[in-house]
Amino acid sequence: MRAALWVVAYVLLMTLPWLVAVVSCWRCARRRRRGVAPRDVHPFFFRRSREWVREELAVTAARLDVIKAAEGVVREADDRLGSLYESPVPSSDSAVVRLAEVIVEAEHARTVTE
Known part of the structure; x- marks a missing residue:
């Protein structure tokens, strides 16, 4: 036992x-x-995580706005010029080129802030 x-x-x-x-x-x-x-x-952790989520949502919304604007410009150029494969490269003052520069600058600013 x-x-x-x-x-x-x-x-x-x-x-x-x-x-x-x-x-x-x-x-x-x-x-x-x-x-x-x-x-x-602690509740501080939850508050900080909500702030991070809010910031990420704002950044995502800004990126989505830029993408939608780029799509609009590309559609407009496609309607105006026809298929981009059939037309020559647009001139440097074209809206497509300016939008591409804006997108590159926005992505560069995003990577710098991260």
Whole structure:
């Protein structure tokens, strides 16, 4: 009987870190499902992450606006000139070239800020 108790105690002692990890993960998942913030995560972290998301959405919206403007210019040039494969390269004062320069400058500014 005493040997069996020693074996059970030894097995529990060896598996204790795993048991603690399982129970801890279960408790954290239950808290997350209930919407309770973990103790070690401060509200400051959540505020900062919301700010990052807001900044990323603003940058993405600006990029989307530039892309839509570029598409509009290309469609306009396509309607005016026909297919770009059949027409010569537009002159340097063309709206397509100016828009390409704007896009390059915007991407350069984005990479500099990052």
